[in-house]
Amino acid sequence: MKINRRRFIFGSVLVGGGALFTYSATRPSRHRRANVDLAQGEERYITSFIKIEPGNEITIYVPHSEMGQGIHTSLSMMAADELDANWEEVNIEQAPAIDLFANGDLVRGFAGEFGVPDFLMGLVGASAFAVAEIGNLQTTGGSSSVRYTGEHGMRVAGAAAREMLIEGAARKWEVPVEELNTKLSYVHHNATGRSFSYGELAAEAALMEPPENPRLKDRSQFNIMGKAISRNDIPAKVDGSAMYGLDAHSDDMLYAAIRMAPVFGTKLVSANTQPAFSVRGVEDVIELEDSVAVVADSYWRAKKALELVETEWEASENDSVSSTDIAARFDRELADSNGSKDKEVGDADAALSSAADYIEASYRVPYLAHAAMEPMNCTVHIKGDTADLWTSTQDALGIKGRVARIAGLKEDNVTFHQTYCGGGFGRRLPFNWNMIDHATLIAKKFNVPVKTIFSREDDMQQDYYRPAVHSNFKAAFDAAGNVTAWHNRFTGPIQTAGSSHIPYSIENQSIRVVDGDTHVPIAAWRSVDHSQQTFFTESFTDEIAHRAGKNPYQFRMEKLQEHPRHRKVLEVAAEAAGYGQFLPEGHALGISVQESFGSIVAEVAEVSMDANNRPVVHKVTCAIDCGWAVNPDTVEAQIESGIIFGLTAAMYGEIRIENGHVANGNFPDYEMVRMATTPEIEVHIVESGEALGGLGEPATPPIAAAVTNAIYILTGQRVRELPISKHNFSRSTPVATV
Amino acid sequence: MATFKVNGVWHTLDIEPDMPLLWAIRDELGMTGTKFGCGIANCGACTVHVNGQAVRSCVTPVSAAEGQEITTIEGLAVAAAGSNSTPSGLSAVQQSWIDHQVPQCGYCQSGMIMAVSSFLASNPNPTDAEIDASITNVCRCGSYPRARKAIRALANA
Numbered sequence: 001m002k003i004n005r006r007r008f009i010f011g012s013v014l015v016g017g018g019a020l021f022t023y024s025a026t027r028p029s030r031h032r033r034a035n036v037d038l039a040q041g042e043e044r045y046i047t048s049f050i051k052i053e054p055g056n057e058i059t060i061y062v063p064h065s066e067m068g069q070g071i072h073t074s075l076s077m078m079a080a081d082e083l084d085a086n087w088e089e090v091n092i093e094q095a096p097a098i099d100l101f102a103n104g105d106l107v108r109g110f111a112g113e114f115g116v117p118d119f120l121m122g123l124v125g126a127s128a129f130a131v132a133e134i135g136n137l138q139t140t141g142g143s144s145s146v147r148y149t150g151e152h153g154m155r156v157a158g159a160a161a162r163e164m165l166i167e168g169a170a171r172k173w174e175v176p177v178e179e180l181n182t183k184l185s186y187v188h189h190n191a192t193g194r195s196f197s198y199g200e201l202a203a204e205a206a207l208m209e210p211p212e213n214p215r216l217k218d219r220s221q222f223n224i225m226g227k228a229i230s231r232n233d234i235p236a237k238v239d240g241s242a243m244y245g246l247d248a249h250s251d252d253m254l255y256a257a258i259r260m261a262p263v264f265g266t267k268l269v270s271a272n273t274q275p276a277f278s279v280r281g282v283e284d285v286i287e288l289e290d291s292v293a294v295v296a297d298s299y300w301r302a303k304k305a306l307e308l309v310e311t312e313w314e315a316s317e318n319d320s321v322s323s324t325d326i327a328a329r330f331d332r333e334l335a336d337s338n339g340s341k342d343k344e345v346g347d348a349d350a351a352l353s354s355a356a357d358y359i360e361a362s363y364r365v366p367y368l369a370h371a372a373m374e375p376m377n378c379t380v381h382i383k384g385d386t387a388d389l390w391t392s393t394q395d396a397l398g399i400k401g402r403v404a405r406i407a408g409l410k411e412d413n414v415t416f417h418q419t420y421c422g423g424g425f426g427r428r429l430p431f432n433w434n435m436i437d438h439a440t441l442i443a444k445k446f447n448v449p450v451k452t453i454f455s456r457e458d459d460m461q462q463d464y465y466r467p468a469v470h471s472n473f474k475a476a477f478d479a480a481g482n483v484t485a486w487h488n489r490f491t492g493p494i495q496t497a498g499s500s501h502i503p504y505s506i507e508n509q510s511i512r513v514v515d516g517d518t519h520v521p522i523a524a525w526r527s528v529d530h531s532q533q534t535f536f537t538e539s540f541t542d543e544i545a546h547r548a549g550k551n552p553y554q555f556r557m558e559k560l561q562e563h564p565r566h567r568k569v570l571e572v573a574a575e576a577a578g579y580g581q582f583l584p585e586g587h588a589l590g591i592s593v594q595e596s597f598g599s600i601v602a603e604v605a606e607v608s609m610d611a612n613n614r615p616v617v618h619k620v621t622c623a624i625d626c627g628w629a630v631n632p633d634t635v636e637a638q639i640e641s642g643i644i645f646g647l648t649a650a651m652y653g654e655i656r657i658e659n660g661h662v663a664n665g666n667f668p669d670y671e672m673v674r675m676a677t678t679p680e681i682e683v684h685i686v687e688s689g690e691a692l693g694g695l696g697e698p699a700t701p702p703i704a705a706a707v708t709n710a711i712y713i714l715t716g717q718r719v720r721e722l723p724i725s726k727h728n729f730s731r732s733t734p735v736a737t738v
Numbered sequence: 739m740a741t742f743k744v745n746g747v748w749h750t751l752d753i754e755p756d757m758p759l760l761w762a763i764r765d766e767l768g769m770t771g772t773k774f775g776c777g778i779a780n781c782g783a784c785t786v787h788v789n790g791q792a793v794r795s796c797v798t799p800v801s802a803a804e805g806q807e808i809t810t811i812e813g814l815a816v817a818a819a820g821s822n823s824t825p826s827g828l829s830a831v832q833q834s835w836i837d838h839q840v841p842q843c844g845y846c847q848s849g850m851i852m853a854v855s856s857f858l859a860s861n862p863n864p865t866d867a868e869i870d871a872s873i874t875n876v877c878r879c880g881s882y883p884r885a886r887k888a889i890r891a892l893a894n895a
Contacts, residue, residue: 067842067843068841068842068843068844068879069842070842230836230839231839233841233844234835234836234839234840234841234844235836236844237841237844237847238828238832238835238836238840238841238847238851239771239811239812239814239815239828239832240769240770240771240772240810240811240812240814240848241771241812242844243770244773244845246770246773246774247770249764249765249768249770251768255765280754298757298761298765298766299761299765299774300757300758300761300765371878372843372845372878373773373775373781373783373843373845373846373876373877373878373879374773374775374843374845375774375775420843420844420845421843422773422843422844422845423843423845423878423879424843425878453774455777456775456776456777456778456781633839637839637842637881637884640880640881640883640884641842641879641880641881642880643880644879644880644882645878645879645880666776666777666778666780667776667778667780667781667876668778668780672876672878673880673882674874674875674876674882675869675870675873675874675875675882675885675886676870676871676874678880678882678883678886680883681883
């Protein structure tokens, strides 16, 4: 595969595209629009994702953000395989942010499963969005790109293009299509030994309407999918040439440093801006409704000058709110309210009142920040009635529309410049607009590009956080020690439907949610509600197993009779981890399983306590059933990534609210797993052949409970509150089990 | 005024002596391979070499780099040429990073590669404990297992 860096360079003009290939009734077909609007010279769009040039150069346009998940490569593999393209001659480009490239298949995929995508719901204003409008987004989230855009878009586009090229050859040679075959970007007529390159057929094929139901390959016919193929974005990421939003640069550029109202939702009362002008290079100090920004000829000067600005913020009822207050409020809600129904099966209350025995437990997790490595940033250049825009985003079209609205411009007059995304994890999804809006308002005052940058502290303190959640459980047992009821009350809001539901066969279940709204803004955070809920449910499941006198693995297997895919990943992970076998002295295994985003993941954590009684995670063995693997190497990379992301949260993650604002500042206050604390990770891909599952998120949810379940065996102490770093452990009462 | 050499080219800039090297490189010279991550020398995204030694440029004032030779990620392959380069024109570390498919979002990788390059130059066959102690960069995507493999492959070479 050719690496075409040239076209990904900042400031270059992306020519052409290929929108999502769709069979909607909309006519003319999108690829025809692409040929009219975008094709230059003899280029032709054969379906809207795929461009073929006369020299047989094939370009595949990917309508998703590359933020490390390898999506440009995986989606291109899917289209190229169905097309029977020569992978060595395929270029990969990110589709431009124009509505021709809205990823409607993502929406259709979600619509089929849940209705509106979870990560677009429960957020500011999202309820007003109709599915049709969401279809005009270009979002990357919900672990959705491969399973929806890939399966329903890229593969279909590749297969359709292949059929159109065959049809073109059949017409030229006047032979039936059945006599033709394709290989490595050529159509062959074996009977006569004749061949056409795809490039030779592109002009004619581009005039056809795409077939309604192109035939997709069986897995046995794949030539590209299923192979561990090197990612196209990696070479630029080792030599410094990969461009991110923060790397937008021009010689006349100005830079803005911004101070936002520390207490969420409050406004600026006054600012003494004069001292800022004593700093060299300061152009202006701009007071906005909820912030003040210094604009200078370098970011460092702008930041330095901002420190000289004194600000007064309006008082608010939240000025004294702390994490402790929020926790107390959650506990009150849980005590006072029966909440609203999440899931009810049987009669859990009756089972509890007639139980021979019961256990109860209260769990909680704090707010978390996303802390993507690339701090939030946005560069806007307003030029009269047009504008240029650079920002790392999980939704290019959405951001473009937002900036246009704030700037008072027509959406078509805003040009979004593609860059790589230095981490997303949900922070760069639609509706998390805070600094995008500010950057646009600041840039409106200048006629040169203005780059607004959040410092690491700004990013930590002005995020949209993973919600803090409290979750209370009760379980009932009969006289024989069998669990008869699962009773769960937790604080909302629910952002991901079903994440609190358990796969285990328990006769009576009552799961209800109470109000958990606070003034702290929240959003999707890698795996959304699954990361909190799986810690709760897989920990309490462990508590039930131990109380029932069962080995936690065996207990799960017994209660998963109706879930063979869960059983399989548990079995594979447990066996690979050496469950029930010899372990080094002082080591224990904790196990956890969760289905999320269409994939089922089991994780086994091998943990010991060090000389200071701090837990050390030595190894995580993971088995995932994601249906099948498009690119096994990127599957493994996403599993490693998801586990480490979840482990950081479990071990260290805590955003503290003090006096209404976030007290954490920089990484020392929000520690990360680093090289020294990264366990060995072993990944087993279980290919069930079922529908493709997501990969960006599903490895994150199980890890916290896997680790704390092991800690319980080592210490007898049940961790019911994260992060683990808050707890003091002793090894006085290890649990004799497994 | 500040004068220093970046990737073999001398630059004289009319900037304050306390401007961090990171911002001189990024905003004044327009070289964007070196990244801003935390601004307090904690995450290592901004790592460059000063006379071959890894430093965190976000807290290194240009006055401390006066007259010194600085190598950024863009100049690493050339700086390694001869001693340590590969047929691809990359440094051995960069090539190992590709071979092991280390980067994900990639944002921290310039700093990670610069830190590893300096580390391996002084300790070509490190133990795991030495890797842990020396490579303290933050990677939010969790590329650590692959980075460790890429380092080990070089150590065994």
